[in-house]
Amino acid sequence: MKNNTSFNHIYIESHLMEHPKTKLILERLQHTGEISQFDNIHTLIKSSHQVYHPSDRSKNLVLSSIRGEILRKCPGTHGHICCNYHVINQYIGCPVNCAYCILQGYLNQPFTIINVDIENILETLSTVSVKNQNEILRIGTGELGDSLVYDHLTDFSLDFIQFFKNRREFMFEFKTKTNNIDNLLKEPNPGNIVIGFSMNPESLTVKLESDAATIDERINAASLLVEKGYKISLHFDPILNIPNFRDEYNSLIQKIFSRISHNDIAWISMGTFRYTNDLKSMIEYNYPESGLLSDDFVLTADGKYRYFRPVRTALYKAVKESLTAINPDMPMYLCMESPEVWRSVLGTTPGCSAKMDFLFKKRGIIK
Amino acid sequence: MTVSMVNKTSKHIFSSLFELIKDNDNNTSEIFHPLINTTGFAFIIHDAIIILSDSQSDVIMATDGDIYLQYEYFITNFINKNKIDFYTAKLIIDDFLHYNNDEKKLFKLFSLLSWPGSKKGLDIYHEFSNFSTVLISLIKSKKIGINESFYFHNTFKNNYDELLTLLTRNSTYSESNIRIRLTFEISGNNNQNALWFYQKLLDIKPGLDITNYLYSLKHERLIRSRLEITKYIKELQLPDYATIVYDANFEKTNHTMNITFSNIDDLKSKISSLNTHLSSKKNEPDFLNVETLFNSIMDSDCEK
Numbered sequence: 001m002k003n004n005t006s007f008n009h010i011y012i013e014s015h016l017m018e019h020p021k022t023k024l025i026l027e028r029l030q031h032t033g034e035i036s037q038f039d040n041i042h043t044l045i046k047s048s049h050q051v052y053h054p055s056d057r058s059k060n061l062v063l064s065s066i067r068g069e070i071l072r073k074c075p076g077t078h079g080h081i082c083c084n085y086h087v088i089n090q091y092i093g094c095p096v097n098c099a100y101c102i103l104q105g106y107l108n109q110p111f112t113i114i115n116v117d118i119e120n121i122l123e124t125l126s127t128v129s130v131k132n133q134n135e136i137l138r139i140g141t142g143e144l145g146d147s148l149v150y151d152h153l154t155d156f157s158l159d160f161i162q163f164f165k166n167r168r169e170f171m172f173e174f175k176t177k178t179n180n181i182d183n184l185l186k187e188p189n190p191g192n193i194v195i196g197f198s199m200n201p202e203s204l205t206v207k208l209e210s211d212a213a214t215i216d217e218r219i220n221a222a223s224l225l226v227e228k229g230y231k232i233s234l235h236f237d238p239i240l241n242i243p244n245f246r247d248e249y250n251s252l253i254q255k256i257f258s259r260i261s262h263n264d265i266a267w268i269s270m271g272t273f274r275y276t277n278d279l280k281s282m283i284e285y286n287y288p289e290s291g292l293l294s295d296d297f298v299l300t301a302d303g304k305y306r307y308f309r310p311v312r313t314a315l316y317k318a319v320k321e322s323l324t325a326i327n328p329d330m331p332m333y334l335c336m337e338s339p340e341v342w343r344s345v346l347g348t349t350p351g352c353s354a355k356m357d358f359l360f361k362k363r364g365i366i367k
Numbered sequence: 368m369t370v371s372m373v374n375k376t377s378k379h380i381f382s383s384l385f386e387l388i389k390d391n392d393n394n395t396s397e398i399f400h401p402l403i404n405t406t407g408f409a410f411i412i413h414d415a416i417i418i419l420s421d422s423q424s425d426v427i428m429a430t431d432g433d434i435y436l437q438y439e440y441f442i443t444n445f446i447n448k449n450k451i452d453f454y455t456a457k458l459i460i461d462d463f464l465h466y467n468n469d470e471k472k473l474f475k476l477f478s479l480l481s482w483p484g485s486k487k488g489l490d491i492y493h494e495f496s497n498f499s500t501v502l503i504s505l506i507k508s509k510k511i512g513i514n515e516s517f518y519f520h521n522t523f524k525n526n527y528d529e530l531l532t533l534l535t536r537n538s539t540y541s542e543s544n545i546r547i548r549l550t551f552e553i554s555g556n557n558n559q560n561a562l563w564f565y566q567k568l569l570d571i572k573p574g575l576d577i578t579n580y581l582y583s584l585k586h587e588r589l590i591r592s593r594l595e596i597t598k599y600i601k602e603l604q605l606p607d608y609a610t611i612v613y614d615a616n617f618e619k620t621n622h623t624m625n626i627t628f629s630n631i632d633d634l635k636s637k638i639s640s641l642n643t644h645l646s647s648k649k650n651e652p653d654f655l656n657v658e659t660l661f662n663s664i665m666d667s668d669c670e671k
């Protein structure tokens with residue numbers, strides 16, 4: 001995995017110059033390049049050029065404070081079942097350089113943003129309450145960036161673990177493609193922290209996730225975390241229609257479960273590759289050799305393009321079969337899929353988008 | 368204001384612009400009317416711009432002002448932007464870069480010319496001089512978009528003129544672009560490299576609808592599903608008053624039937640006749656059952 005500790009230019013929001021996290025990050029970066037202050041991030045964005053390639057975006061760093069709604073419901077899309085997940089945009093931008101990354105189509109600022117004001121985030125979280133005792137709120141920071149890729153600079157994982165320690169109504173997930181887990185290994189799992197690893201066959205990760213940890217490194221990290229008592233989530237997303245996909249995904253799954261037990265799994269999500277028109281034009285330009293767009297894609301209900309339905313179903317079924325061969329009770333769900341695909345793959349739908357909790361109840365994650 | 372003549376290299380660009388001005392219906396172009404077909408006129412039309420018309424009806428801009436502002440003023444006020452083709456845009460960018468290296472202004476100029484933005488725009492600009500003459504002439508004649516040209520050029524690298532000519536024959540601007548996009552998308556497929564694709568396309572029969580052909584190459588299973596279900600519905604020989612509508616992308620499992628009727632008795636009678644009619648039909652395999660349909664097309668080629 002690439003060591004993400006060097007930036008060309010750092011921009012710091014004026015009132016955060018003395019913030020302890022700013023100081024910590026600067027100390028760890030030992031940055032010798034330019035540092036500027038700014039008052040208004042919108043003005044900063046406006047005065048900058050649009051950036052296309054994610055690696056250009058990750059050359060410059062902005063230390064800023066979180067804006068807008070701090071705890072957001074994960075943006076499920078029209079006609080598709082969402083998994084009732086909540087996100088905190090702690091990081092905006094990501095240096096892992098995945099060719100299929102949806103952020104290419106969303107972000108246009110030429111820098112990676114770290115929102116350093118963790119105290120505001122935690123204060124907001126402390127005011128959130130769940131409606132009934134049976135409910136559990138799943139929260140993660142991996143929506144607009146990788147949850148752990150900058151953790152060696154920020155130590156946010158330690159702050160979150162400390163905060164969620166005694167809050168059993170929350171389930172907090174760090175979602176990553178790194179093995180940046182040193183902080184996590186310092187703390188025993190309080191029980192409600194899940195570490196999510198995105199997984200794809202090695203033939204794909206080498207080609208399409210150039211700056212991520214290798215699959216062996218991810219599996220190794222997962223097994224170290226299990227030893228420390230953490231639950232693991234697995235994200236087969238995006239699943240890609242590659243030659244011999246059955247064998248490729250089956251070998252990957254065998255490899256994972258040769259190191260960790262199905263009992264250590266909190267949940268498993270599956271999602272096939274999908275794209276918007278914006279993402280398409282970014283992939284064409286940024287990763288023309290990826291071959292990602294060559295397949296048989298159709299426009300679906302939420303305006304995204306997905307593999308033709310029988311292809312998606314075949315891909316999901318292949319992954320599901322390999323997983324259920326390990327254990328028939330694997331806690332699987334589909335990410336942003338239509339009820340039709342849910343039914344033909346999992347034989348059921350969770351009813352409505354907000355009712356994913358059945359899965360976690362079944363798994364004993366919700367008591 | 369000191370007036371200095373611009374370098375001769377600009378002249379050809381403003382010739383192209385002048386053609387556009389002549390065609391412009393916009394009222395503002397009235398300013399230029401006295402200029403057209405007249406020789407030796409000079410007009411001050413903006414603080415920083417002087418336009419001269421010489422005996423060949425060329426337009427030459429002379430100024431000591433900010434070159435970006437002049438372009439902005441000139442293009443915004445006197446040119447129908449839609450008429451600037453990418454070839455002219457490229458010449459304008461050449462000219463701009465001759466005088467000014469300011470990246471911010473260059474990117475503003477890109478946006479003014481509807482040229483792709485930022486670094487992508489720069490990459491395309493730099494690669495433009497390597498485009499083949501056929502590709503450039505297609506750009507000039509507005510037969511192909513700039514993004515498509517760039518991707519096509521990058522995919523097929525050299526020696527693509529024959530293929531390009533075939534793809535753009537008898538096609539409109541948008542049709543050419545669709546064809547070009549489908550071409551490089553299909554050729555990016557792991558199993559189908561550019562050479563394979565090149566040969567396959569050159570082999571096709573004269574008269575074949577190229578757009579449809581490319582579409583069905585890219586969406587092979589989708590097209591097969593549509594053909595199968597259409598054939599199945601046709602074989603049902605429904606009466607005129609009843610039609611079946613299926614989701615063209617097969618995202619939905621259910622279909623819709625439209626029945627034309629005039630009152631409740633008419634409806635009852637038509638449903639009853641339909642029932643009788645359908646009962647007499649052989650319905651195996653039932654391709655209205657989308658899973659059955661999918662099984663039939665996925666059997667042999669589920670994996671790439």
Ligand code: SF4
Pocket residue numbers: 054093094095096097098100101102103143144145146176177
């Ligand atoms: S790790 Fe996630 S956020 Fe980062 S580049 Fe890859 S897909 Fe995007």
